[in-house]
Amino acid sequence: MPIMPTRRNPAILEGNRVHLRSPGRRDEQAFIAQAARSRALHRRWVQAPATPDAFDVYVQRYRRADLEVRNVGLLIVRNEDDAIAGVVNFSEIVRGAFQSAYVGYYAFAPLAGAGYMTEGFVLALDFAFHDLDLHRVEANVQPANTRSLALVERLGFVREGYSRRYVKIAGRWRDHVRFGMLAEEWPRKRGDVRRHLAKQRD
Secondary structure (H helix, E strand, O other): OOOOOOOOOOOOEEOOOEEEEOOOHHHHHHHHHHHHHOHHHHOOOOOOOOOHHHHHHHHHHHOOOOOOOOOEEEEEEEOOOOOEEEEEEEEEEEOOOOOEEEEEEEEOHHHOOOOHHHHHHHHHHHHHHHOOOOOEEEEEEOOOOHHHHHHHHHHOOEEEEEEEEEEEEOOEEEEEEEEEEEOOOHHHHHHHHHHHHHHHHO
16 A cells, blocks of 8 residues: 555655655646646647546546556646646556556646656656556557657657557547566666656756
C-alpha cells in the first residue's frame, strides 16, 4: 500500500519539484480548468475528462492505489503551489504470470515543457514496479505525437513494435508505436534519467 504522509496532501511519492497523488473529487475544478486550457495541446492525442460527469467517471475508475485494482491513476502535482501538471494512468493491470499494465499519460498545457512530466513519470514508474509489484509496463504512442515519443524514449522505454489501427480516439482508429519497460531494467534507466534531470537543474 502507498504511504500517505499527511491528511492535507496525501502524496504517494514526492520528488524535487513534483509529487504524485491519487485523483479525488477535490481536484475536479482545477483538473477541468487545466483540461480546457490544454485542448490545443491534446488535440487528437488524448481526450482528458473535461466535464464534471467525465471527471467523476475518471475518479471512480482510477482513485484507488492498491494491489487489488485493475486501474491506478496518479496526478503529477507541482510542489510549490499544488498545480496539476499532468496525469499518469496504469490501466488493465493483470496479475498472475503477467504482472503487467498499460500506461497512459498527458501533460497540461500551462506547465508542459518544463520537465514536470519527466520527473513525475519517474516517480510513477517507481510506484509501478515497487508498490504495485509490476514486472512490465507498456506504453502505446501515436507515431506523429513527437512530444510523447520523446518522453518515453527519454525514460528509456524500448520500442517493441507497431500496432495498426490500435485505439479509437476522437472517432478514428489510430496507429500506435508500442514501447515496453521491465522491472529489472528500470533501476539503471532510472539512474540515467535522474542524472539528466540533475544536469537540467544545474
